[in-house]
Amino acid sequence: MTVLPKPxxxxxxxxxxxxxxxxxxxxxxxQQQVALDALAFLPTSNQGHLLxxxxxxxxxxxxxxxYCQRLTAVDLSLNMLEKxxxxxxxxxxxxxxxxxxxxxxxxxxxxxxxxMLQWCRKPSQVIAxxxxxxxxxxxxxxxxxxQGSLDELRQAFATLDxxxxxxxxxxAELLIAQCQQLTGINWQFKxxxxxxxxxxxxxxxxxxKALGANxxxxxxxxxxxxxxxxxxxxxxxxxxxxxLGLKASYxxxxxxxxxxxx
Numbered sequence: 001m002t003v004l005p006k007p008x009x010x011x012x013x014x015x016x017x018x019x020x021x022x023x024x025x026x027x028x029x030x031q032q033q034v035a036l037d038a039l040a041f042l043p044t045s046n047q048g049h050l051l052x053x054x055x056x057x058x059x060x061x062x063x064x065x066x067y068c069q070r071l072t073a074v075d076l077s078l079n080m081l082e083k084x085x086x087x088x089x090x091x092x093x094x095x096x097x098x099x100x101x102x103x104x105x106x107x108x109x110x111x112x113x114x115x116m117l118q119w120c121r122k123p124s125q126v127i128a129x130x131x132x133x134x135x136x137x138x139x140x141x142x143x144x145x146x147q148g149s150l151d152e153l154r155q156a157f158a159t160l161d162x163x164x165x166x167x168x169x170x171x172a173e174l175l176i177a178q179c180q181q182l183t184g185i186n187w188q189f190k191x192x193x194x195x196x197x198x199x200x201x202x203x204x205x206x207x208x209k210a211l212g213a214n215x216x217x218x219x220x221x222x223x224x225x226x227x228x229x230x231x232x233x234x235x236x237x238x239x240x241x242x243x244l245g246l247k248a249s250y251x252x253x254x255x256x257x258x259x260x261x262x
Contacts, residue, residue: 029207030194034252035060035114037192038143041256042067048109051133053098054116058084065089068110074101099125101133108133110140115252117144118169124178127255131182134259141256146172146191148251153204156236160229172253179255190254197245201234204248 039060050068052061055075061084064071073090075081076097085093096102098113099122111130120126123144130140147169157165172191179187198204240247 030196030250031056031115032059033194034143038112038114038141038254038256039063039067041141041254042110042112042139049107050110050112051103051108052090053111053113053130054119055084055090056080058087058089060114061087061089064112067112072103072108074098099129101129103133105132106135106138109135109138111138112141114141114143115145117142117175118146118167123170123175124181127179128182131185131259134185136259138259139257140185140259141254143252143254144175145169146175146251146253148193148249150248150250152237152240152246152248153201156201156233156240159236160232169251172251175253175255185259186257187255188257190256192252192254194250194252196248196250197242198248199245201237201246202230204246 044066047069049070052073055073071090072092073084074094074096078095081093081095117123149169150166154166176189
């Protein structure tokens with residue numbers, strides 16, 4: 001396993017998700033559904049070298065045998081990487097920043113990255129890195145949360161104060177434009193909405209915490225305390241209750257394509 005030093009911002013992200021290494025899988029309803037849908041964009045093949053970029057605890061690794069001959073797992077969090085390594089299904093485990101991968105040009109046949117890009121400070125750099133390491137005719141599949149995700153929660157918080165409690169996700173149009181600035185890849189895009197339902201706002205908050213996604217980096221108010229505050233938040237969220245429970249919407253952009261000769 002290769003470990004590299006990280007800047008402060010990346011270190012905070014790694015620590016947050018690292019704390020969720022043991023609780024992540026059980027809470028990852030959205031992550032599992034989106035990752036399986038993302039796999040549908042890849043042709044099955046037991047050839048080539050696949051990079052799982054942002055591998056998390058590695059729960060998807062048993063499925064990759066249908067898509068590659070060799071597997072490299074990368075994550076920013078050493079704890080997540082160690083959890084994935086317990087399965088011993090990848091040929092290499094590498095702790096690295098997705099925007100600066102210690103991999104050679106044209107060395108990877110397939111890049112798979114599910115719900116990782118939204119945590120990157122400069123997604124355009126990550127996309128450029130993916131293009132750099134892909135072989136000619138190489139395939140890529142990326143899924144990421146975009147603007148509109150968790151809007152119900154954002155609206156509920158807005159009734160209480162002006163603080164930013166929910167991550168600001170980039171507009172899909174901006175990410176699409178950043179991809180299209182990079183020539184050499186036959187870009188394709190698809191956006192889907194994934195609704196999840198909860199008994200109450202506390203259940204939603206607990207799931208986000210179990211995933212390591214419960215804090216906004218840079219927000220001075222990193223934790224919420226006070227029974228009255230949560231009661232007010234729950235009351236504000238009630239307008240989004242359906243027969244299935246409180247609705248939380250996630251907007252997911254799938255970015256996929258194939259590298260071609262320029």
